[in-house]
Amino acid sequence: xxxxxxxxxxxxxxxxxxxxxxxxxxxxxxxxxxxxxxxxxxxxxxxxxxxxxxxxxxxxxxxxxxxxxxxxxxxxxxxxxxxxxxxxxxxxxxxxxxxxxxxxxxxxxxxxxxxxxxxxxxxxxxxxxxxxxxxxxxxxxxxxxxxxxxxxxxxxxxxxxxxxxxxxxxxxxxxxxxxxxxxxxxxxxxxxx
Amino acid sequence: xxxxxxxxxxxxxxxxxxxxxxxxxxxxxxxxxxxxxxxxxxxxxxxxxxxxxxxxxxxxxxxxxxxxxxxxxxxxxxxxxxxxxxxxxxxxxxxxxxxxxxxxxxxxxxxxxxxxxxxxxxxxxxxxxxxxxxxxxxxxxxxxxxxxxxxxxxxxxxxxxxxxxxxxxxxxxxxxxxxxxxxxxxxxxxxxx
Numbered sequence: 001x002x003x004x005x006x007x008x009x010x011x012x013x014x015x016x017x018x019x020x021x022x023x024x025x026x027x028x029x030x031x032x033x034x035x036x037x038x039x040x041x042x043x044x045x046x047x048x049x050x051x052x053x054x055x056x057x058x059x060x061x062x063x064x065x066x067x068x069x070x071x072x073x074x075x076x077x078x079x080x081x082x083x084x085x086x087x088x089x090x091x092x093x094x095x096x097x098x099x100x101x102x103x104x105x106x107x108x109x110x111x112x113x114x115x116x117x118x119x120x121x122x123x124x125x126x127x128x129x130x131x132x133x134x135x136x137x138x139x140x141x142x143x144x145x146x147x148x149x150x151x152x153x154x155x156x157x158x159x160x161x162x163x164x165x166x167x168x169x170x171x172x173x174x175x176x177x178x179x180x181x182x183x184x185x186x187x188x189x190x191x192x193x
Numbered sequence: 194x195x196x197x198x199x200x201x202x203x204x205x206x207x208x209x210x211x212x213x214x215x216x217x218x219x220x221x222x223x224x225x226x227x228x229x230x231x232x233x234x235x236x237x238x239x240x241x242x243x244x245x246x247x248x249x250x251x252x253x254x255x256x257x258x259x260x261x262x263x264x265x266x267x268x269x270x271x272x273x274x275x276x277x278x279x280x281x282x283x284x285x286x287x288x289x290x291x292x293x294x295x296x297x298x299x300x301x302x303x304x305x306x307x308x309x310x311x312x313x314x315x316x317x318x319x320x321x322x323x324x325x326x327x328x329x330x331x332x333x334x335x336x337x338x339x340x341x342x343x344x345x346x347x348x349x350x351x352x353x354x355x356x357x358x359x360x361x362x363x364x365x366x367x368x369x370x371x372x373x374x375x376x377x378x379x380x381x382x383x384x385x386x
Binding site: 001003009010012014015017020022024025026028030032033034035037042043044045049050054056073074075076077078079081083086118119120121122123124125126127128129130132134150151153168169170171174175176177178179180181182184185188189 | 194196202203205207208210213215217218219221223225226227228230235236237238242243247249266267268269270271272274276279311312313314315316317318319320321322323325327343344346361362363364367368369370371372373374375377378381382
């Protein structure tokens with residue numbers, strides 16, 4: 001398999017569409033369309049595969065000893081989805097700073113300790129080169145939605161293992177897959193920070 | 194927040210692009226672009242939020258007592274990514290049948306038991322309404338790539354907890370976020386099927 005060239009099909013403020021041409025393993029020319037957060041070209045063409053678009057935060061509350069999840073309006077789903085606090089890393093911003101900023105903006109909570117970060121990992125490489133860092137943190141404070149922007153509408157929820165188990169079995173709610181995976185591990189074995 | 198209407202911006206064989214218009218919580222008209230697997234319109238407009246586009250398979254090998262992951266060429270990343278066997282559900286196909294078919298096509302392994310399925314969950318709702326079911330299965334057999342299509346190039350790997358830990362810390366490889374989350378749980382606490 002070998003990439004040959006790339007065409008830009010569409011761009012707006014938060015999403016670009018590219019067509020990559022490649023030679024498949026039988027030697028035939030083929031093409032693949034992908035969505036991207038990148039404005040300058042897909043990460044594989046610009047050498048940016050090692051950089052994260054966004055942080056996804058797994059916050060454990062120090063005093064409440066519970067995980068934090070949010071219930072947030074997602075335009076793409078036309079409804080409220082359960083997920084972790086998350087957001088794009090600003091240009092030049094460190095992962096740590098983005099984590100503290102996004103957690104505070106979305107929930108009003110304050111990071112007291114960074115526990116561990118994943119390497120840069122990819123959210124769904126069949127259709128996008130979007131990449132994230134999973135950031136596990138200890139946090140404190142009381143939830144507030146005063147930092148939400150006009151396009152955000154966010155509730156903060158505290159979740160213990162029994163509530164995590166209940167949410168993971170609920171077919172009537174919308175949930176992000178990363179959140180489902182962490183909550184089902186938490187339900188089975190507690191928090192691994 | 195309230196959706197008003199939807200425009201189709203682009204379509205090809207595996208990806209569509211839509212623009213949703215909505216009223217934000219300050220009462221202003223806004224727009225959001227999303228990528229979708231759906232050809233008839235985004236799931237939130239067609240009432241398909243409860244149906245999964247794809248299965249993502251977490252296979253545990255009965256005799257080897259190890260997890261299976263694949264190393265697969267991903268055009269969107271221009272390189273090889275570690276991930277779980279996965280694939281689109283054919284029209285009219287059940288989740289169970291898709292799981293057995295995709296696992297066999299991608300790895301040559303045979304499902305002996307379905308352990309548990311997640312509800313339909315969303316891969317990255319900031320940019321797409323793509324949805325999956327996480328399917329945990331027990332499998333058997335010897336790996337083979339003879340079922341790979343021309344656009345697929347797949348190696349099958351067996352992973353125990355120590356190897357899972359090593360892969361999860363490796364910043365030099367490409368890995369899918371779902372796989373990272375399951376492997377890091379497996380490294381910490383073994384397999385929860």
